[in-house]
Amino acid sequence: MLDYEALTKAVGDLDEEDVMSKLEAFVAENPSHEEAQKAVAACQSGMAIVGDLFEQGEYFVGDLIFAGELLTNAIEILKPVLGQVSSEKIGTIVLGTVAGDLHDIGKNIFRSMAEAAGFEVHDIGIDQPAEAFVNKVKEVNPEIVGMSGVLTLALESMKDTVDAFKAAGIRDNIKVIIGGNPVTKEACEQIGADAFTTNAAEGVKICQSWVQ
Amino acid sequence: MSDAATLAQERTQIINDVLEGRIPKRVPVISALTYEFSVEYAGLDLKTAPWNTANFKTVCDKICQDFYADYFPVIHLRFPALYRTLGAKNWIVGSGGFMQHPEVEGLHVDEYDDLIENPFNCIMEKVLPRLYDNLNADPVTRSMTMAKAFTIFSEEFGTIGAVTAELSAKYGYANANLFTAAPSAPFDFVADQFRGFKNISLDVRRIPDKVEAAVKAVTPLLIKMGMPASEPGPNTGVFMPLHMPPFMRMKDFERLYWPTFSQVVETFAKAGLTVLIFMEQDMMRFLDHFAELPENCVLWFEKGDPKLAKEKVGKKHIITGFYPVTLLHTGTKEQCVDKAKELLDILAPGGRYYFNFDKSPLTLGSANPENIKAVLDYVGHNANY
Structure with a gap:
């Protein structure tokens, strides 16, 4: 036993x-x-x-x-x-590293912790343009989008991606969290994300609070 | 003496003072703007301009005109022609044109013993062909590839050397050579080029003995990489960008990272080099260790507490960095200058400090050039002792 x-x-x-x-x-x-x-x-x-x-x-x-x-x-x-019994899913996240940035360590850590917490995570990979995020959101209709980046240039791509959500009329359907080395409160505000973190464990807790 | 020559003399003196632990006339500004940022600032296309070495002078001249500096302000580390010729997998271009280091595995987990037994042969026979596609070929082809790559390397560095000297004379920059080589710390070398971030994190827990032996085995190669060919003059530095410590437990750091790293630093210092150490992310946990390194290392901090750093290592080493590039992206000019004042107040007293950002702005989109100018101008003209 x-x-x-x-x-x-x-x-x-x-x-x-x-x-x-x-x-x-x-x-x-x-x-x-x-x-x-x-x-x-x-x-x-x-x-x-x-x-x-x-x-x-x-x-x-x-x-x-x-x-x-x-x-x-x-x-x-x-x-x-x-067996076939799937564990209960608490929410859906579309996750990716934004355009121009090839880093995936942080993204992958967040993914495994979010999955362990019961989220279904759709990981679209690294260096993903805004359209790729928009298309995936339209396809799987998640509660949350997670954008990751390590380089400072990622901040611009994160903003472009949020702008693309607005242009596609889907920004209000989702919560957006950004994560990685360059993100700050000010960057979060400029980008128009709902939350930011440099800590994967904290990021998962923020996501949990959104789906409760 | 020309104005530029007078200026150069003064700047050489303040940099020499700061690097040797004396209080300079004013806080020197040594900002390493990346070549990629500079290319975009000069209005050229990042996807094509770095392929043509002839652009280097035009691009750098524009930066020298517009940004305050006491030392040649552009740092060029990533050469697309070189890496493309080699068929590199460890340096590839992202969709925005910025070249970066992705996760790679140059050495498989069952090959540690080969590396430990004969690191040079193992690198030549196993690691290089895996990291560079065009070296994974018959001996004649790979010799030709190596010869081509080396020619490109020599040409690029020849151009950089000539342009740096020419523009330094034109703009009166300090006579210094701070980035003569960029050897990794032995653990980072094994982590970044051989095993990858993920694999090394597993190896550290599963096979620490092998990791320790591998790190020791590659140490002589890294020492060789950074040692000067002849007796170094004053203001000559070797650059060590550290990577893995913030992601490691203290006991792993103490066993697997620190012993060989400190050995490398001591060897360079003994040879008369200034060791410039980039402290990636937050390394506050390790300040007591860094305090043990030979006097007058430059510690270039990314994140952490400047006051604590000043207190723990500021009397023995030279501190720089801590200025968040992200603020240059998000802040107003006034906020940006205020941040510089705040750091000067903490770090300048007593000397052993020069101004630089917490890292190099990578592309034009990652930091507002007008903010950079405002900050550098402020520090260059107002930070007198």
């Missing part, structure tokens, strides 16, 4: 060996779909702990990357016993 709390703690501690051995033993016992879902939820709670420790300055970006990998591998082990 899997100790869900211990699993959550092991994920929070980023103890890969412990997480994997717990899950392998669990899967070998042929658990029900419902039990498997609980295991997934336990891992996701572990990710929330990772996010908190990151915000407290205990963990750093390297740890978030490792946590993302750990969660992906954990879900991979659980897949055969998960």
